[in-house]
Amino acid sequence: MNKKVKNIIDGIFPISEKSFQEIESLLKFETFEKGETFIQRNKRNEKEYFILSGVCKSYLISPDGEEITISLFTENNILSPQSIRTSKNTSNLNFQALTNIELVSMNAKEFESLMIENIEIRHFGNTVLQNELISKVEKEIGLASLTAKERLIEFRKKYRLLENLIPHTDIASYLGITNISLSRLRKDLMS
Amino acid sequence: MNKKVKNIIDGIFPISEKSFQEIESLLKFETFEKGETFIQRNKRNEKEYFILSGVCKSYLISPDGEEITISLFTENNILSPQSIRTSKNTSNLNFQALTNIELVSMNAKEFESLMIENIEIRHFGNTVLQNELISKVEKEIGLASLTAKERLIEFRKKYRLLENLIPHTDIASYLGITNISLSRLRKDLMS
DNA sequence: GTTCTCCATTAACATTTGATAAAAAGCAAT
DNA sequence: ATTGCTTTTTATCAAATGTTAATGGAGAAC
DSSP states (O other), rough: OHHHHHHHHHHOOOOOOOHHHHHTEEEEEEETTTOEEOOTTSOOOOOOEEESSSEEEEEEEETSSSSEEEEETTTTOOOOOTTTTTTTTTBBBEEEESSSSEEEEEHHHHHHHHHOOOOHHHHEEEEEEEIHHHHHHHHHHHHTTTTHHHHHHHHHHHHHTTTGOOOHHHHHHHTSSSSHHHHHHHHHHHO | OOHHHHHHHHHHSSHHHHHHHHTTTTTEEEEOTTTTTEETTTSSSEEEEEESSSSSEEEEEOTTTTTEEEEEEETTTOOOOOTTTOSSBBBSSSSESEEEEEEEEHHHHHHHHHHHHHHHHHHHHHIIIIIIIIHHHHHHHHHHTHHHHHHHHHHHHHHHGGTTTHHHHHHHHTTTSOOOHHHHHHHHOOO
């Protein structure tokens, strides 16, 4: 299992065997079932997460009670470490499993201690856990300026297999349209 | 001038006199004129910024050559420290002054050194320079799920004075609509 | 198998937004 | 004041999206 984590990490930011062993000691394996909300907005959260398998979403509840899907997270990705912890160590967002998922978690405080002691891990932390996330978030903002059809096309490029794996309602919410509109676009793009 | 910076910092995250003096030694005062693009995408950038006065925007150029306004930044705010630096120390976004602006900049590398030595500054750095930004970005993503009219209403709440201060074209781009549509909404909201 | 429920699709109509073009208003330079 | 430039508004029409309601299909529970 940790070998897989090592591969994920190396894919984003190569790290020495020695530094990885220090991180490895903090890792904890977790699983959640489809539909389970495993991080709740305004609740304490002191962990960082890697996704080993499955799909999950982050979401908010709008003023009129609707779920708004903010981001989608798939296998081999880091789950918004900073965005899930505000200055009060609480989460900004809810996170829900859209399929059964396997995660690896890591205590954030302990990781910070490692960052102080080890310059390579510090660099890793700054690079991976912050910048990768932010560029993801910014790309998603950039999407907002496209038309719904263009956004669906981009979604398909980015998340090839997801369209048949998770509820269309979530995809529609992620794209910022109704599921009826999504259905129309899907039909339109078939021809 | 640095007194103002101290006040801005204290407003977000109170910091001791001693720690502030360490930061203070890194501060540099800068001004840019209306219309000036002072940070360019894919160009090296090793600074963090505070805005002392004025308004600026971050933007991208879309595939068809259009400017897309991603974020607006006003007086007394921190200018996306992490988002302006990727892992390669280059900027993800362009930043342009919408009015004449006064900034205080700080070398990021030097600031990181301070963070290593001083636990209070480290805490400040983690809290302010990362989380505040990310919650801003997330709020802006949340906006995407509203209708254009609702987004304009939210914009007015958040940036009370801005509507008469910066080009409507930028506001429209920020809201994800055309300036013609913005004009219609403005008329609509008057009655 | 039957029923139930949830989800996706389709249809019809209303509303919103975009595109284009033209007019009006603001603003700077002279 | 006048000219020229840019921004904002207005109008008209086309396209995209939302709303509501009805239909069809897949899977779960019985």
